[in-house]
Amino acid sequence: MLAVEVVSPFTRTMDRRGKHGLYAAVGIASYWRVERGPDDRPVVHTFRLHPVSGVYAPSPERRTDTHQLVASVPFPVNIDLRSPIEV
Numbered sequence: 199m200l201a202v203e204v205v206s207p208f209t210r211t212m213d214r215r216g217k218h219g220l221y222a223a224v225g226i227a228s229y230w231r232v233e234r235g236p237d238d239r240p241v242v243h244t245f246r247l248h249p250v251s252g253v254y255a256p257s258p259e260r261r262t263d264t265h266q267l268v269a270s271v272p273f274p275v276n277i278d279l280r281s282p283i284e285v
Contacts, residue, residue: 199225199226199228200226200227200228200229200272201221201226201228201229201230202229202230202231203217203229203230203231204232205232205233205234213231214231218245218254221254222247222252222254223252225247226247227246227247227271227272228244228245228246228247228271229244229245229246229247229254230242230243230245230269231243231245239265240279241279242267242279243256244256244257244269246271265279265280266278266279267279
């Protein structure tokens with residue numbers, strides 16, 4: 199399972215500090231937090247639930263120095279966050 203939290207300017211503190219604990223408590227294995235970066239592009243922080251401690255830790259493939267979302271869990275993904283999204 200995956201939970202994706204999009205941080206809102208109005209609920210930033212709760213989005214960053216509180217909600218992930220609720221997801222961990224129900225056993226959601228992967229958690230991504232999406233925020234607006236200083237260049238107005240999305241920044242995605244990826245976390246995995248530690249099976250013993252029950253606490254989220256940054257995913258090993260986490261890359262915050264680029265504008266790429268790279269993850270292998272819960273599914274493989276490699277997204278250029280600078281690209282416009284087409285719907």
